[in-house]
Structures are given as structure tokens and as C-alpha cells.
Amino acid sequence: MVLATKNQIVDIGKVLNDPKRPLKERFRALFTLRNLGGNDSIGCIEKCFSDESVLLKHELAYCLGQMQDENANPILVKVLEDVTQEPMVRHEAAEALGAIGSPQSIDILEKYKNDEVVEVAETCQLALERIKWLEKNNDQSNSENPYNSVDPAPPTEIKNVDELKDILIDENSTLFERYRAMFSLRNLKSIEAVEALGAALKSGSALFRHEVAFVLGQLQDEHSIPYLKESLEDEAENEMVRHECAEALGAIANEECTRILNSYVNDEKRVVKESCVIALDMCEYENSPEFQYANALSEKF
Ligand SMILES: [Fe+2]
Ligand SMILES: [Fe+2]
Structure with missing residues (x-):
């Protein structure tokens, strides 16, 4: 403390x-x-x-x-x-x-x-x-969470990516079950899990998609960049989702992310524009010795 x-x-x-x-x-x-x-x-x-x-x-x-x-x-x-x-x-x-x-x-x-x-x-x-x-x-909700965040749903017992992916995109499952699958995939941290989450950025409600983007930000895995980029670039996408994609790119913080974020730093939607500003600040920090800030940010936006 x-x-x-x-x-x-x-x-x-x-x-x-x-x-x-x-x-x-x-x-x-x-x-x-x-x-x-x-x-x-x-x-x-x-x-x-x-x-x-x-x-x-x-x-x-x-x-x-x-x-x-x-x-x-x-x-x-x-x-x-x-x-x-x-x-x-x-x-x-x-x-x-x-x-x-x-x-x-x-x-x-x-x-x-x-x-x-x-x-x-x-x-x-x-x-x-x-x-x-x-x-x-x-x-017991936080027992398996490798991140310091308090999540909106606990992970499930399931560890199989395909099974989790099916629940994640199943429109007939409850949102809570789909969120549980989402956090289980995040906790697996594998490339397959990242790919499954990336693909889900195009499914479900705006709330669901923004949470997927958030989780990809926590994962900080470069494999998710093309998915995040596509949703940030899509001006028809909900601004809450685009905002979360920008911040996830800021958490990944490589050169490509910086380049993408720089091209949306004057976006018409204020919340997207400001997210890019904050995300670029995260990139700067992630690549500097002052890591505490970057870690705090990547816990969640
Ligand atoms: Fe949110
Ligand atoms: Fe957010």
C-alpha cells in the first residue's frame, strides 16, 4: 500500500x-x-x-x-x-x-x-x-486471472480453444457465458486464443466487441494488430469499440501500432481521437523505463 x-x-x-x-x-x-x-x-x-x-x-x-x-x-x-x-x-x-x-x-x-x-x-x-x-x-473470481483486473465475468473451467471459441461466438449463449469464455481464452494466452478473440471482434453487440478489444489490449500480443486495426479504421463501427481498439494498440505499443494510432489522432469522434492521444502516450511509456504507468494502463481501459 x-x-x-x-x-x-x-x-x-x-x-x-x-x-x-x-x-x-x-x-x-x-x-x-x-x-x-x-x-x-x-x-x-x-x-x-x-x-x-x-x-x-x-x-x-x-x-x-x-x-x-x-x-x-x-x-x-x-x-x-x-x-x-x-x-x-x-x-x-x-x-x-x-x-x-x-x-x-x-x-x-x-x-x-x-x-x-x-x-x-x-x-x-x-x-x-x-x-x-x-x-x-x-x-473465487480472480483466482486464475494473470492480470490485476477485476473482470466483469469469471473464467470457465474449459481450457479447449475450439470449445471456448464456439461459446464466444454463439449468439444463443447468454452474454455472461460468452464473457466467461472470453476471459478463459485470455487466460490461455496462446496464439490460437488471440486469433479466436480477434475473429470475435466482428461478432455480437457493441458491448461484447468493446470487451473483446479490451481483452486483446491486456494480452498485448502482436497477432491481434490486424484485427484491432481493421475495427479502428472502420468508421461505421461503434465509437466505444473503436476507442477500445485504439487503446489496445497503445498497450501493444510497437512501431506499427504507433503508426496506426498517429493516423487517427485527429479522428472526427472525440472519444476516438482522445483514445489515440492516450494510447500514443502509452506507447511512449511502454518503450521507456517508466513502466509503472504502462502497466497500470494496460490493466484496463
Ligand atoms: Fe467498458
Ligand atoms: Fe473503455
Whole structure:
């Protein structure tokens, strides 16, 4: 555990909440607050939900979920309930409630599990399944996860790539089962698993596809670059998916990724453009001695 004084946290919070600062500095401030944890850090993060950057706001919610602190629940509920918040931000708030996994969140998730924004509805359904699963399985969800992330679904027992791939793309399976297969494939870390995930970037809902891209970012395997590139380049693709592809390329961080990202750094969609900026910053860090930042970022966007 890292210790910081209240004043230090306040100073970091000022960087996070200053719209005049470059976005990459604000992201670094956010990751520092996430790692420090505690109520003061949570308070600084809460303030930033009135910001204009959807990318930054969705990351605030994500970080609150990963902090696994029940004190963040009321903040996340407020964001989920606020229909003026963008779908990507509300989605991340619901996912974070699932990540924290308090049984008290069941009612609010039930309320929004049929939300008219499909990404929000699906996320609430997943979060509900996760909380029920945790209740039955005494929180064993992270036992096989080689990454430090709290995932929206636990892996399955299955280890066979073909079998997992079938579940992953099966439109008749529940989203929760498909997510479980996705995380099992990720944990296998093989080229075949990466190829199976890459192929799935073209199937399922936008929520599903964005999660596939996220998982490919965690894997940091160069075999996924052509898939990620194709979805980032596809302007008809949902911006939440394109954003996640950009950040996955930033996590892989080789020369080709840098080249691809540079060509979308002025994309018309703000969230894609900002993702490329942050992803290029990740590339720079991944290739520098300051590894801590890159590792924190690749845990999840
Ligand atoms: Fe997400
Ligand atoms: Fe994201």
C-alpha cells in the first residue's frame, strides 16, 4: 500500500480536475489516485464526473470499480441514474458496481437491466450475474486471472480453444457465458486464443466487441494488430469499440501500432481521437523505463 498525505492527494486531484492540463497528465493523476485509494482519492475522482471528456469520465468510473471500495457505490449509482451522462460513462458505472460486487447494488442494477441504452442494459445484466455468481462461489473470481483486473465475468473451467471459441461466438449463449469464455481464452494466452478473440471482434453487440478489444489490449500480443486495426479504421463501427481498439494498440505499443494510432489522432469522434492521444502516450511509456504507468494502463481501459 502506498501512503500519501491528504495534501498530496488534494494536489493530485487538482491535476485530475484541471481541464486546461493535457489529457495524458490528467489520466496519470487518475491512476495515481486509484493506486493510493481511500476516501480522499475517491472524493477527487467524484468531482471530475462533470468534465467534458467522455473518455476521462468513463475511466473515472472504471477506476472506482477497480478500487473495490464500497464507498464508491453511491457515486456510481448517481452516474448510472444520470441519463445526461453518455452511454459509455453510464455503462462503466454499472460495470464498476458489478466489480465492487455489493449485494446492495442488486436493486439498482435490476432497475436498469432493461435500460433503453442497450450497452447500459447489457452491462447491468452482466453485473447482476457476476454478483449472483460471487454469492455462490465465495469470491473465487480472480483466482486464475494473470492480470490485476477485476473482470466483469469469471473464467470457465474449459481450457479447449475450439470449445471456448464456439461459446464466444454463439449468439444463443447468454452474454455472461460468452464473457466467461472470453476471459478463459485470455487466460490461455496462446496464439490460437488471440486469433479466436480477434475473429470475435466482428461478432455480437457493441458491448461484447468493446470487451473483446479490451481483452486483446491486456494480452498485448502482436497477432491481434490486424484485427484491432481493421475495427479502428472502420468508421461505421461503434465509437466505444473503436476507442477500445485504439487503446489496445497503445498497450501493444510497437512501431506499427504507433503508426496506426498517429493516423487517427485527429479522428472526427472525440472519444476516438482522445483514445489515440492516450494510447500514443502509452506507447511512449511502454518503450521507456517508466513502466509503472504502462502497466497500470494496460490493466484496463
Ligand atoms: Fe467498458
Ligand atoms: Fe473503455
